[in-house]
Every structure is written in C-alpha cells, then in structure tokens.
Amino acid sequence: MKKVNLSFMAVMIISLVIILIMNTMSVFAYRDQILTIESQKNNLLSLNLKYASLLEKLYANALQYLDTNDEKYKSEVYNLRNSYFENDNISLEYRIYTENQISASLKKALLNADFTISSQAEYIQFTKEEQRLYLQFLKSYHMVLDRITTAVNNRNNLMLTNPEYDNEVTNQSALMSELTNEYIDRLNRNADHIILRQRIAEYSLVGVSLILLGFATVTFYLILRENAFNSYFRKLYNTIVENFEGGIAILDKDYRFDYVTTGYKEIMGISAMNPIGKTPRETFDQQISEIIEERTMSEPSGEGQADLYIGNKKKSVFYNYFTIEDERGNSKYIHIIRDNTKTEDLQLQLRKQLKEINFYSQAKDSFIANISHEIKTPINAILGMVHFLKSTRLSQNQKELLRKIETSSDILLTIISDVLDLSKIKNNSLSLYPSDFSLECAIKNVEDMFSSQLTSRGIRWWTEYNFNPSLCLHLDKTRFVQVLVNLINNASKFTDRGYIKLSVETLSENDDTVLLQFCIEDTGIGIAEKDISKLFREFEQLENHLTKQHQGTGLGLFICKNIIESMDGRMWVKSTKGQGSKFYFSLPAKKSLDPRLITASGIVSRIPLNGSGGKALVVEDTDINAEVAVRLLREVNITCDTASDGIAAIQCCKDKPCDYYHLILMDIHMPNMDGYTSANILKKEMGVKTPIIALTASDINEQIRSEHADTIECFILKPFKVEAFYNAIAPYFPTQELPVSGSKVTSAGVTHEETIISRTMAPEGMAPAAAAGPVEKAERCQDPFSGREEAIKNMGGMKPIYEKHVQKFKVNYNKSTEHIAALMEEKNYDEARRLAHSIKGLSGTLGMLDLMESSAELEKAILKGDSYDLRIELENFDQDLNAVICAI
Template sequence: MNFFKNLSIKKKLVVIIAMSSSISLLLATTVLALAYLIKVRDELVRELSMVSNIIAKNSSKAIVYDDEEGIRDILSSLQANTNIDYSILYDKEGKVLSMYKQPSVESALESIPNVTSVDRIRYHFTGEFLSWFQPIYYNAEKIGVLYVRYDLSDIRFQIRNYGLALVGTLLASIFIGLVISRGLRNIILKPILDLFLTTRKISKSKDYSLRLRNYSEDEIGVLIQSFNEMLSEIQKRDIKLEKYSEELENQVNARTSELIESNRQLMIFRKFAENAGQGLCIALLNYESVYLNPAYRRLVYEKSISEAIGKPILRYYNEEVARRIKNEILPVVLEIGQWTGELNMVTLQGKVIPTIVNFFAINDEASRPLYLACLITDITETKNTEQILRRAKEEAENLNKQLALAIGEAERQTIASQAKSEFLANMSHEIRTPMNAVMGMAALLMDTDLNAVQRDFVETIRQSSEALLGIINDILDLSKIESGMMELSNRSLDLYATVDEVMDLFAVQANQKGLELLYFIQKDVPQYIVGDATRLRQIIVNLVGNAIKFTENGVIYLGVSIATTSKDNCHLQFVVQDTGIGIHRDKINKLFKPFSQVDSSRTRRFGGTGLGLSISKRLAEMMNGTMWVESIPGEGSAFYFTVTAKVNYDANPVPLQDKKIIGKNILLVLPRERTAEVMTSILDKHKIHSMCCHSGQEAMEVLSTKEDFDAVLMSSILPDMEGISLAHKIRGLELFSGLPLILYSSIGDSKIRNDMHHLKNAYLMSQPLKEVILIKTVSDAFANTKATYIKEAIFLSDEDTAENKARKILLVEDNKVNQKVGLLLLTKMGYSADVASNGLEAFEIIKNNDYDVIYMDMQMPVMDGVEATKKIRKYCYENDKNQPYIIALTAGATIKDREACLECGMNDFITKPIKVEELKESLNKKYR
C-alpha cells in the first residue's frame, strides 16, 4: 500500500485503469468458465443417466431369470461408447453377476465397489472418472445394482482448450486497454502537472506574484482559478504582516521592561511568603484560591500547590463557619479593610485545627478590592493544654462507670456467643438440604445441550455453590469448635497417601499459575498413624491452598518431619513454605483470629473469609499441637504446625525400595535450587547417589568429564535450552547413546509427550514431584521397562452400566426437590429408582418388594432413617429376605452422625450435598 501511495499520478492512473479492466475481465472470464463447466457436467450426467436407465431396464429380466449370457450381451452394448471403460452388474446381495471392460483399457479396477447399501441413483466425480451407481428394480423390488465408470479424459481436454482460449482473450483485452489509456492520460494529467510544478516553484522562491494559466472550464480549471485567487490573497496578507511585525516589536520591548520590574517585586514577595511561619492565603472575592504558601498547605495537608489553586478556601471550614465568613466577616473586610478573630479550620483529612485568622483586602490602584487575603496562626498546642486538664477530670469520673458496663457487656457477649455457636452447629441439615438441590441441578444441567452463555451461567452457579458450601463448612466448623461439639476420630491413616492426595488436589491449579509443588517426608516419619485423616487433610489443604493463592511464581514446598518421639506417640511437624508476597511482622498476630485477615486491600485482591487459618490452628491444638508462621515480606512465608499421634505398628507399609537401584548414580539437571534439594533428599533416602547441575551446558560439560552416570534426570525447561534439546544432545554422544533419560515436566504437557516418542529409553515424569513416582520411574529406567503412573477417576464400567436397569434402587427422602435431584442423578447413571417420603413408607414398600440398594435420608418426619433401617434389617432377617445395601444420606458431618449410620445397620453414608462422583463410588463399593 505504501508503494502505491508513493507512485506518480501518471503511474497511479495506469495502475487503476489496468486493475479495473483486469478485474472486470477476470470476473467475466470466471463466470464463463464456471458456466461452461456446469453445462459440461450436466450434459455428462444426463447422458450417463440415459445410458444406465436403458441398461438397467434391459437387464432386469435377465437378472430375474439368471440369464448370464443375456447379461453379458447387454453390458457389451456399451462398447459403442468408448468413454465408458468399466461396467459391473451386481445382484441385490452385492455379488458380481457380470463385468465389462473396454478392450483399450489395460489396467484392472483397484477395488470392486461395495454396493449393498445403494438404494437410489448415486454418482461422484473422482478427478479422472465419473462413478455411477443405479439400483435395478423389478416389480418394485430391488434385484441388483449397476455400476458404470466414465472416463473424463476427453472432457478434461475440451475444458483445458476452452480455458486457454479464455486466458488468451483476457490477456489481449488487458493489453488493448493499456494502449488506449496511455493516449488518454495526457489530457487529464497536463494541467495537474503544471499545477504541481508551479506550487514547487512558489514554495522555494516565496514569490506569490506568480500565476497559473487556465486551459479549461472543468473541475481542474476551477481548481487552477481558485489556486490563483489564493495566491492573490496570500500576497495581500504578506504585505500586511510585515507592517504588523514592526509594530509588535515595539510593543514587546515596552512590555518586557514592565515585566522585569514586576518579576523583581514578585520575587521579593514570594521569598517572604515561602519562608513565613504563618499560613498565607490569597483568593478572589468569590473565595477561589490563587495562592497558598507552604505553611498554609502544611496546615491543611495539601500535597501540592497545583491541587489547591482554583479551589474555594471555604472548603477548609465547616458549613457554619463558612456561612459566618460569607455573611459577617467578608462585609466587614470590604468595608473597613480587615478582620481578626478565632476560627476552627478543617484539614483535608478531616482534622479540626483551632486558629487565629487575620482577613484583609488587597485593592487595585483605584482602591477597589480585588483579592481577599488571610494570615493563619495555629493555636492547637494552647487548646490541647486546656483540653488535657479538662479530660483528666472527666476520665477519672467515667472510669468506674465504664468498668462496670464492660463487665456486664462481657458477660452478655459470652452468653450470646455460646448460643450462636450452638445454633450454627444445629443448622447443618437445614443448610445442606437446599444446597444439595442447587448443586445437583447445576451438575445435571451442565450435561444438557447448552450454548456458551448458558454453560457460563451454570458454571457460575456451580462455582458459587461450592464456594458458599466452603464458607458454610468453615462457619459450622468454627461454631462446633467454639461450642465444644467438634470431635476427632482415631482411626488408622496412611500419612504418605494423605499428603499425596493433597498434592494431586492442587496439581492442576499450581500448574496453571506456573508454580512447582514439592514435598518431602523424612525417612523416620511413620507411614501409618492413628488420627483423624479428614481434619489433618483439612489443615494441609488450607495451608497449601493459601500458599498457591498468595504466590505468583516459584515453588510451594511441604515438609514432614519428626519433632519428638516416644514409645507409642510421635510429635509430627509439618511446614508449608512459599515464595509469595510474605507478611509484615506487625500483621502476623491477625492471621489466626476468626474473620480476620492481614489487611483490607489484600482481602479485596485475594478474597476469603478469614476462617481457614483460625480453624486450622484450633484443629492442630485439638491434636495436641500448635501452629505458627515465619515470614519475610517480598520473599515468602513458612507456616508450621505440629500434631501428636500414635504410631500404628499393626499396619504393614509396602516398601518402595528396589534393591537393584541401591548405589546407582544419577545426574540431575534442575534449574531451581529448591527442587534439586528435595529430589536429592529423596534419592539419598533410597541410597541413590546424585549430582546436580542447573543448566544444559553445565550438564554437557559434566558428561564430557565423568562417565559413571547410570541415568540423567532433567527438567523440561532449563535456563539455556529446553530439556528435550538436551536429551537429543546427550543421545548424540556415542558413549551415552543408550543412557536412560528421565524428563521432569509440568502436568499435561502434550508437546513434551509427543517429542518423547522419538527418543529411545526415555521416560516422562510429570509434576508434582512425588516420592513414589520418582522411585518407580527410576526403577523402570534402570530395568528398561515402560510404565505409566496415572491416578484414574472412579467410574462404572460399560459392563456395569449395561446391568444397571436390572438393579432395583429405593430412594427414601422427604424433601420433594431432593427427591427430584436424586432420581435425575440416578437416571443419568443408568439406574431406575422408586421413591418413599419417610421411613415408615419405605418399610411398607420393603414388605412387598425386593431392592438391591436403598438410599436412606437420616432426618425425616413420621419415622427417621435410623429407625427405618433397624426395622428393615429385622424384617428381612425374620422373613428370610435378601438384606438390601443401605446407604445413608446425611447432612451431618460429625463423627457421631457417621457412627450412628453404621451402628444402626447401614452399609455406607454420603454427605449432602450429593455429587455424581460420590453416588458412583458408593455403588462401586456395593458391586466391586
């Protein structure tokens, strides 16, 4: 486009004419070519339709009577049309009855077409041939199919000749148009070129007396006439401008002298005002400020003079004082010239300052007031001294009254807090029941046919519901703790698996922010302990979630070690470290208070209720531990907590140690120091030697000097190259052509996975870094075996789903909305279910029906779930009926609620709100 803009008008005109004619002719040529192609195609289809109809009609009786000779004679009649090179006649089963080929055709068909599904005339062009399929009917019954292949060589030759003729015509037409336009362009361009040369001459010489000759009366002639008139006007103004310039020079000299004197006087006044200890303000008679000295600005907390100039000075007084200045003080100043008195000023920060103010008028030469000025003296110290003495007396009198009121208020708050906690602890069922409906319906709606906007709305409902449920759970947890209703279970738990589950939970979230998740469990930490796995996981999830939330880049590290130990108990210490924004020392005390966060700005940015850390610390304390934090602003934070637990010596941990890898030597190529430290610690724990370097170049230098490495483990991203590039470089070294290579990459990196296929004896290990995966990957590398370690979600198999309809399910739920949600979720999974509205109704249904599974709500009118389960178990036992698999639907999340479900004879329980995954898992347990 810039090239075209810089062309001369002559060349532009030629280009425009050429392009216009070329485009027009090209469009016409294209239309003709398309019309010709369509015509040839239609004639060819019409011809082949006629031929195939004749063959089909003539061969129908021969097919019916199985006349093979007659069929061959009919197909041989196609010899007259040399363009039909192949013809095949099939019966209705697709069996070839007869085949005809032109004698001139040497090659055979590559494959015989499948025509069993042909029920109407079909044809398609394949470039060199037209393939025609026509069903043959006899007495309205399909008895066979005719296949004809038409050679398009002659047609293509005709089309090519026609196209060459059109192209030749197009080029000739463009050439003739250019020849004609060359002769006509001078008629238009000569006046324009004359105008161009004249303007350049005037621009260089500044001679406005030149005029341009006019050759015509058209638009260009009018342009030239207007140009000449403009030159005349410019010439006149040029003469006047010379006269004005002389007069202006004289005026400037006179005003300059006056300005120098005014500036000298102004400088003297400014130095006086700037250095004065009193505040000085000058304003117009409408109170609009024109000057404030530094002392005045400091007094009212004005940041700069530019922000204060033009603002009314009355804004530094309250409404009452401002009215007094307008109605009383200003008239006195205008009449006698000044006023002095005591007024209270109000700073921009709202602070009231007592002052002595001296207002006076500044007059012009005719003694008329032009400005209102005032001198301000701050008398705050004097007033403060008076107030201190007065307040001391008042405070002494009120101290006893306030103390008595505080004692009474504290007692009332204690009672109110206890009542609130007990109330919130009893609200679990009422809150979770409608939440079950909202979240269940949202999950079902997500699986329907939605457009993008609707799907976004439903996703917002789902996310908001989960967030609301999280807040409700936090509030209920806090209320249970405060009211003493929180109880911890004491069951055997796999500490290693618990930490692994937390890492899996945050793997995707951390990867989306570009963070690396690391953890390390010291060798002496027992794998199985006795405690509450749910509450321990809750603490770790809260700390790791906060670390990810407040960290933009770097590493999140979770460490587990032994603080102290005894014969039966161990004192475990956990630490979650991040490289985030950190916390100031004076804000740390707020962290563990309920509903408290570091500051309001951070709350707006990161959100949250301020309950997570408070609940986590109290849970740690309930586990005979504590929680604290160490932080450096701008560098990160480290949250520590301890718990006391019994060691479960009865459990038998599965050893990860593979004796074949002991003593092996691995080269680590990792850019982050923290990652290298953790990975080295894990390898040392399993007696594997390692050496670490932090770049690809450093790794190549190490490999060139040391040859005793058994494997290389490298990050997919290095400071100087990609990990896959380093892998190829290592493979290029003859000595290490078969060395096992392990690539450590972010989760879901499909590009790395694809690149790995081109490397032999190479292994991929995804983040987060997990001890079990690292050791298994290293073991496989040394054993030269491929393995994939993927934690799969739990789903019912296709075989199970096929049998779902045969399994009978009874849903016992009093809430109509939750009945609807439960039935829809089960229907979505392929099950059908009956419904009962209370325990008594369910018991009556069981008497006359057999069910494989019963989902039983715990709290219902007439008869609750516990009583109904006991009656059903007793009835089935006494009447020798199959015992159903009963799963509790409970809104209670306490240990007592869950134990009550199992003690009354139920097999399992699900906590409301119900999710599809939990329903599937509960049925998997039944049919597993």
C-alpha cells in the first residue's frame, strides 16, 4: 500500500479554507450592495416626496394669500422658496434659477458621465439618461415655482388656475415619474444580478464547506491510519532488525553508538557490555576499531570483507555502511555486518571439489575423444576391407554376411561420431564452418540416401517444398545435412508402415536473409505427451533398455537440437502416441549472393534458345568428351574452337582480343599443361576477360575452390546432364529461354532432378549423370552399360552419335589395362593417373557406370601409391573394362 502524502492533504484543506473565506466575504459584499440599492431607491422616493410636499405647501400658501391678502401667507411662500435654494437639497451647485438661464454648474453637470445628488447624507447615482430626465424635471419644476412666485408678486389669481399652470404641474410630475421608473428599473436589474451572484456564492460556500468537511474527515482518517501503519511497521522493523542474521549498528554525528542490535554484539564479541554512547575506540580493541574507522569513516558509503580476530577466533565479516539524515538533519552512520566465516569455509571446500570435478570431467572428455578416434581407425579398416571384398566374386551368403558387417560398422561409427559431438558440445567447442550451397541440391542428396531404402520397406517417401528452387544458403552444410539425416533416420527406425514426409516452408524472406521451417513427419509409433520433454536430453531413450527394439545412444536428438540452436534456430516436436510424430526446426540463414553458385534445378529456365553466334573455346584432351561439348554448344548456335591441352588453349587466345570468346570450357587433368595452370596464365598474365568453367571428374573441395576462385568461374562435374550443362553456360550467352525436357516441377516450385553442377559447392552436392552418387560395387548392375539411356539423353537423344563414340572408345581404350600397368612399371604415375582419369570421365559420359567407378578407385589408388590397393583396383578395372569391351 502506498503511503498517502499528508502534506498534499494539508495544502488542499488550507486552499479550501481560503476559498471558503473568500466566498463568505463575497456573500456579505453582495448583501451590502443590495442594501445600498434599496437605500438608493428609498432616497429617490424621499426626494419625490420632498419636491411634491414643497410644491403643495407653496401652492396652498399662494392661494391663501391671493384669497385673503394676508401677508403672512406671502411671507411663508418666500420663506419656503428661499429655504429650498438655501438648504441646497439638490447639489447642482446653483442657488438661483431663472426662467431663461441654467447656471454654468448645471451645464457642467450635464456633461459628466454621472453625478451624485446629496439628500440628507444619502446619495443617488444617475446615468446620463437619468441626468437628462432629472434636469428636465428641475427645469419644469422651477418654472412651476416661478409661476407661483410671480402670481403672488402680481396678486394674479388666474396664473394659478389657468390650464397653463396645470400643464406645467402635470409635465413636471410626468418627468419625475419617468425618472423614478427608469431609476427604479435599473436598480432592480442590478439587484437581480447581484442576487444571482449572491446565490452562486452561497451555493459555492455550501459546496466548499462540504468538500472541506470531506477532506478534513479523510485527512483525519489518514492520520489515524498512518499512525497505525507506522506503529505496525515500527514493530515489524524492530522484529526484523532484531532477528536479522547479521548485525546492525547506528552511530550519531559524533560517531558514538546510538543503537546496536543483539546480532551486532554477538558477532563483534561485546554481548556483555552496553556500547550505547561510546565510540568504536572505547568499545573494541585497537585492531578492530582501526579497521572500522579506516574503512567506514573515509567514505559516506561502501562495502567489503574483513578478517577480524575476535575472542582468539578469526572471523570473516562482511560489512556494509552508509549515511542518512534524521528528522533534524543530523548525520547518522549505519553499519551492517554479517558473519561469513562458515560460508567462506564452505565455498573453499566447494572450490576444491569443483576443481577436482573439472579435472575428472576434462580427463573423461579427453579419454572419450581419444578412444573414439582409436576405435574409428580399425572400423575404417574394417569398412575398407569389406569394400574390397565386395568387389570380388562372392556367394549370396557371403554377400549377406558382408552387408551385416558393414551395417554394424556404420552403426558403430555413428555412435562414435555422436559421442565426439557430445564431447564438443560439452566443451563448447562445436564449431560451424559456413559455406555457400544450394538448398535444393543438399535436400536432394538427403532424399537419395533414404528414398530407395524406404520404398523397399513399403514406406512411402513424400516431399513437399515451398521455397525458391534457386535459393542458396550460407550455412554449415555438413551440420545441416547431419540434422536432416538424423531426424529422417529416427523416423525410419520407428516407422513400420505408412509414410515419412519431408517438408520445407519459407516463413519470411528479404534480400539478404531467409527464415525456413523444416518438418519431418512420420506415421510411426509416436510419443506420449509426458515423454516429449525428455526427447532432447542427452542419453535419454524412451524405450526400456532391457526391452528396446531400436538401436541408438540417445544422443542424436540432443546433438541435433544443439546444432540448430548454435545456428540461431529452434527445434520442437509434436506427437501423439500411436499416430506418429512431427519434428520441426526453424532456421534463419543468410542468402548466398555469390553469382558463381549454380545448380541445375535452380536455373532451369535459363537455357539459351539461341547462342546468337557466340564463341566458345573447348579445352579437352579426350576426343569423345570434346566432341560431346562441341555438339551441345553447336546445338544452340554457339561457334566452337577446340584445344587438346593448356598450351594449345593459350595459343588459341594469344592472337585474339581479351574478350574474343564468350566462354572457355577447360578440362583440369590434361597432358603438357593442366587446366589450373592454363587458366592462371590466361587470366593473370594474358589478361583474358573471358569466364572459364572447369570440366572435371575429380572431387572439388573447399580449399581447391578457394585457391582458384579468381581464375575459375565454376566447376562442372563429369559426367553431366544436357540441361545442367546448358544451365551452367546460360549466364554467359543471350538469355532467351528454352523449356527443359524431363524436368518435373512440383507445385511448390522444386525440380526433382539431380544437381550436378556447382560453382562453389562441396563435392557431395554433385552427382553423375544417371545416379545420385557412385554406385557401390555390391550394388552393380549386370549390364556394363547401365547408364546407356541417360547417356543418350545427355547427347541430345542422338543414338547414332552415342554408338559412334562407344565404338571409338573400344578402339582407343581396349588395351588400357596393359597401358596403365606398363606406365606403373616405368614409375610414370602421373600419366597412369591421367589415363585412368580420362577413362573415368569418358565412361561416365557413355553410361558405363561400373567402369566409371573402378576407374575412379584406380585413380585414387595410383595417387595413394599402395601396391596392394593398386593390384586390387587394377584387377577390378580390368574386369569392368573387359565387360564393356565384350558388350560392345
């Protein structure tokens, strides 16, 4: 409850009293004004009577004189007339009035705004109009007086009996009546106004009196309540202060104890004495008093900790001090102390324990990290051996055993990775490495991991996307994909029938950022409402560990949530037991503004209809690959020159303007001079302005992209699709558009084709022409030309051209195994690797997928230099090459 300001109430009461007094004075003033008005009316009526009485007496005496000739009546007439002027009943400052003259003073009076007529110490106030009437009356009245006097002087009785006399008397009476009515009416009107104001003042007086009474009553009540309130709080404060765990002392301006609590005495060891009126020097020993004076008298306020020796015991005392003023303005020093000895001892013990806990925790994390890495090494070896075994001829039973070994190893690797991630999260060392990538491409790669697996189990895989297909994000792609894979894998583990759905929705978007919401929905076993809160805890599993049917450590969701939150996102779940679950996460991301980021599905509408005679240089050491690129360019009216290596490319550009070509398509692995060196010379030494796109079958990592970002516009992975190839070159030629055949676009605008072209993308974002990624040997088709249809499609559907290149491949490469073996014997590893690389790209272009994979593995083995791996991979290569040659 807020304390009421009694000062405000006092001011209000005083103000109301002043208003009350003023209203009372106004009422009396109005009453006096009304009495004055009544007096003025009475004065005028009295004046009328005086004039009428005087005229009546003069007339009566005049008639008596004229009838009797008695001189006493004549004398009476003169006496009355003279007394009228001599007494000055009407103060107009004249004494004699004649028939033809008005005194100068009367004229002067006529010019005044108003004037006062004295009548026996009373007064009458006239307005100008009333002055005029009054002066006319006086003139008429004096004429009557003059006629009476003349009649007496001339003893002419007819002057008082003829009609003229009657008219003059009537005229002066009428003027006096008019004056009286005018004057009385005006005074009545003034009286009405004054009465009205008097009533208002009286009502105000009553109202103010009531308000004053109310304020006085409320103030009285508040004073009583304030006293009760203060009494309560005095008791409360005293109780709190006395029961305060520490101690409180109050010292006066002379630094003498004015008040000391029991707690203060106990802490300071003075329970047996009364320190009131004493100074600290008189109360404590020198050490304590010096500390008190040194630390509390130097500044008006402060706090701190002091170690005091009290009664042969060391105490850790916390103190706080400040200064206040009492009601007289005198300074009071407040000291508050608390014995922290036990707390300090406890904190010391806790610090020791925490140090030990941190030591063991760090040792645990270090052990987990080390043992995890040590375990991963043999598991990688196991997986490698399984990979090599799968490339040999195996029985069906052996293949099944290998599949189980591989699956178990993958599960163990996942567990170890989760433990490592947990260790990073616990140590706040989970780092993010943002890069630019196509959202659609990343999601497509995730789809490829699960779609066939789920379909084989009879579970429908369903996607629904609502974002711009060309959207590129700046995020840690590896962690982003890790979250998606983990959530979909969880849904797969707990779903036996129905569907699993991945949906992506754009919540908000501007020029620089986008807010996306992802949802993985399943029709699995669902989660009870009471268990949802446990989902994102580390090591938490909702199944009983003795009866659980599904594998896992209980770390996946915990790690996913931490990854999303480290990206400033949010993760949550909605689920119903027995009906399925929906795992959501929202993620804000910067858009990638890098113009070199291209995806096939992101720019499907940018294929030029007509190159308008644009010029391109194709630098390719493999005739078939060069012919494919040239044919595709010529299909859209682009003129082509070709070069077989980097030196030839430099020679082509040497004698031409720096912007002669619209585009240069550059293979990377070539004899004499590789593509990187050639691009560097063209751009930096020769000043060629033409954009260069690299054609390569090698994996391109972030380091390589960064090293060559200033010379290479983007990378196209071989083998490539026709649409993807056109999409990559579209920005460098006229922007006429051509519909893309075979591209299926959902209502949300997402193209369900493989993304195979990347300007600044990680290699996992790229895919070969007819598959999502390299086909495992255990999953090979019996047909060595399993990618034939896709390859023909990539050549524009021209089957004769495809057959021509296949025959040419047979002629040029049927002895490749012997050539590579001979080069290895000569230790010409670079040429051996280049030949394997060329066969890898060409076989992919021609749809020889098994040969493409074995060529890639052989290239890696040559780079590694392991003789055992070389022998195995060369055997696999020879097996796949013979299968192709035999099938032609």
